[in-house]
Amino acid sequence: MQVGDWTWTWWFGLLLGAVPLLVLAVWDGNDAFYQAAFALRRRRRRQHGSSHGKLPPLPPGHMGIPLLGETVAMLWYFKVIRCPDGFIAAKKRKYGEGVGMYRTHLFGSPTILVCLPDVNRFVLQSPDSFGISWPSPELLGLASMFNAEGSKHTRIRGFIVAALSQPKSLGNIARVTQPRVVAALQSWAAKGTIVARTEIRKVMFECICEIFISMKPSPLTEKMNKWYVGLIGGIRALPLDLPGTSHNHARKCRRKLNMVFQEELEKRKKRANSNSSLGGEEDYDDLMSGLMQMEDERGMKLSDDEVVDNIVSLVLGGYESTSSAVLWAAYHLAKSPDVLAKLRDENAAMSQDKNSNFIDRDDISKMKYTAKVVEETIRMANISPMVSRVTRRDDIEYGGYTIPRGWQVVVWLRSIHTDEKYYTDPLTFNPDRWAKPPKAGTNQVFGAGNRTCPGNMLSRLNISIMLHHLSLGYEWELLNPDAEVDYIPSPMPVDGTPMAFRKLSTNT
Ligand code: HEM
Missing domain, CATH: 1.10.630.10 (Cytochrome P450)
Known part of the structure; x- marks a missing residue:
């Protein structure tokens, strides 16, 4: 075997091993990053002896790829295959239907997606915990x-x-x-x-x-x-x-x-x-x-x-x-x-x-x-398939999970109907x-x-x-x-x- 052949084999082996690793790192890296940040927060809270005690985990789900999160996947369901309920249905299949809340990353923000009548009502009826956040408030009128x-x-x-x-x-x-x-x-x-x-x-x-x-x-x-x-x-x-x-x-x-x-x-x-x-x-x-x-x-x-x-x-x-x-x-x-x-x-x-x-x-x-x-x-x-809120003051605990402070909450009204x-x-x-x-x-x-x-x-x-x-x-x-x-x-x-x-x- 000549030196050139070895070089090719080496490159081929590297590609075979590295590409899947890279894909895995990109795919799971974002989720791992958010999980790690959340784990750190939980630890800090325990160390400072917060009166709220130990925080429950994040809801099940996946944060998608860096920056884009799962926005592309969602748009694929909505715009390409025109099956708007498929996005949530896939989550229900994978993480369980009764959970009613999933972590994800949509429209540039870490997000908790909620889609069960009781969970939706909890979010919509707790204005002190969940505030309003429009991408362009001035378009809706600052005094409106x-x-x-x-x-x-x-x-x-x-x-x-x-x-x-x-x-x-x-x-x-x-x-x-x-x-x-x-x-x-x-x-x-x-x-x-x-x-x-x-x-x-x-x-x-x-x-x-x-x-x-x-x-x-x-x-x-x-x-x-x-x-x-x-x-x-x-x-x-x-x-x-x-x-x-x-x-x-x-x-x-x-x-x-x-x-x-x-x-x-x-x-x-x-x-x-x-x-x-x-x-x-x-x-x-x-x-x-x-x-x-x-x-x-x-x-x-x-x-x-x-x-x-x-x-x-x-x-x-x-x-x-x-x-x-x-x-x-x-x-x-x-x-x-x-x-x-x-x-x-x-x-x-x-x-x-x-x-x-x-x-x-x-x-x-x-x-x-x-x-x-x-x-x-x-x-x-x-007509209003979903409405969104943001957790304002504190982490919110509900149904054995935590909705972290500062995260967007998308209430998926459509999935109920x-x-x-x-x-x-x-x-x-x-x-x-x-x-x-x-x-x-x-x-x-x-x-x-x-x-x-x-x-x-x-x-x-x-x-x-x-x-x-x-x-x-x-x-x-x-x-x-x-x-x-x-x-x-x-x-x-x-x-x-x-x-x-x-x-x-x-x-x-
Ligand atoms: C079939 C027709 C309509 C549907 C499906 C609909 C749906 C909705 C939904 C789901 C919300 C709640 C948003 C949230 O919780 O963030 C909302 C809020 C609102 N709607 Fe409608 N709407 C309709 C007609 C109208 C009409 C005719 C008006 C005007 C008179 C209107 C004015 C508003 C306003 C001002 C809000 C904000 C309320 C607030 O922030 O307190 N809507 N609408």
């Missing part, structure tokens, strides 16, 4: 409820919940939105073919502008619609403030929106001053005026910045989520003719009783089947399942705890109104019924859901 914590959050939330649920605002919704919905549906039928996502967004935005700020459709509201789309695109994007990034664009959009609402606020204040000097009444009857006028028990009002930041954020919270829900309702109904027929019967009977196609809040509360369709749509749509333990045949659209209430704690579509969605009644109302007019007067057909679904940031058919749309031939 989304970013506020503790007593500040309680105070602002009190204002918003009261403004949203006062009969003056909620009761008027059906009245102000229906003409807009009816006009939109007529225009869709005139077109014959529509891209449902675009059209639904447009009409829902018009409705929300009307309800929240009494703004009629105009070139300005069209621009605002585009700014909101830009803002939404940046909320979960990498917070890189460089020209051309989604984050940078979203910041510009937020600034423009704040300016529009600031001007509106100034205009209203001037008008209110001149009205009161003339002994007149406030002439707006919408959410913004509710927020401007309301006082807490000490007689304090929200500051101008708080009003503006919150109203911009409320439109943000309400607009995209309700539009998605309406789109999914139309999508499932197109695929479930029996459900649509029952929905149509109930809504037609209501209109006949009233001798009018326009309904009000009380009528909606009487339509039991419609309510089931709404609940089933929201469950299946999983697609689990057959809680919902039989969970991926089938079946409104009748709501004939019985779901098991306690297994419906978390609007969250749980002190940040439960304050817009839940409003969105149910808006969806019901859309369903009433859709089912009464129209029929539609998906042009691409097998379109793939994008699951990030929230589930949506990739093609915007083109559909053939026409007036019902039986309509009188």
Whole structure:
């Protein structure tokens, strides 16, 4: 054998031995690093005789590769194989289903992922232990409820919940939105073919502008619609403030929106001053005026910045989520003719009783089947598939494990709503399942705890109104019924859901 042959053999042997070792080191190194850091913390705590005693271990799981953690694996499930429940299912298989919490590393942070009803509730209902942490808080409004914590959050939330649920605002919704919905549906039928996502967004935005700020459709509201789309695109994007990034664009959009609402606020204040000097009444009857006028028990009002930041954020919270829900309702109904027929019967009977196609809040509360369709749509749509928190003050112990201080906690709401333990045949659209209430704690579509969605009644109302007019007067057909679904940031058919749309031939 010549020297050259030996060299090759040597290199080959090294490669055979070293590459797997390197792969192993990269794969397990990150996990070992976090385990070691945690073990050190436990030891230190024991040495200092902490009153909390010995810390339980980290939840089972794996921290993935350095820096990226398991983000790529998660994106692979969501974006490549389009199986969003596969990521959690793999963890449940590997580490045990009953654990309900797993360690991982997602979106640049060490993370505990929680996915059982009780564990989710524990996290969402312990605001003192788990705080809020958005990648770009300024996009949600620094003075808005989304970013506020503790007593500040309680105070602002009190204002918003009261403004949203006062009969003056909620009761008027059906009245102000229906003409807009009816006009939109007529225009869709005139077109014959529509891209449902675009059209639904447009009409829902018009409705929300009307309800929240009494703004009629105009070139300005069209621009605002585009700014909101830009803002939404940046909320979960990498917070890189460089020209051309989604984050940078979203910041510009937020600034423009704040300016529009600031001007509106100034205009209203001037008008209110001149009205009161003339002994007149406030002439707006919408959410913004509710927020401007309301006082807490000490007689304090929200500051101008708080009003503006919150109203911009409320439109943000309400607009995209309700539009998605309406789109999914139309999508499932197109695929479930029996459900649509029952929905149509109930809504037609209501209109006949009233001798009018326009309904009000009380009528909606009487339509039991419609309510089931709404609940089933929201469950299946999983519009907020997950919410996140961060452990603030201390390590948190729960269920025999430790959630370390400073770690991100991702509450995987979606996995509850697609689990057959809680919902039989969970991926089938079946409104009748709501004939019985779901098991306690297994419906978390609007969250749980002190940040439960304050817009839940409003969105149910808006969806019901859309369903009433859709089912009464129209029929539609998906042009691409097998379109793939994008699951990030929230589930949506990739093609915007083109559909053939026409007036019902039986309509009188
Ligand atoms: C089907 C429609 C909707 C769904 C599925 C939904 C879902 C959620 C979820 C899961 C949360 C909890 C987030 C957390 O715990 O961190 C939430 C919070 C929130 N939602 Fe909604 N939402 C919907 C409609 C709306 C509407 C119409 C509005 C506006 C009126 C709205 C405004 C908000 C706000 C402001 C928060 C933050 C509450 C707080 O931090 O205290 N949402 N939503």
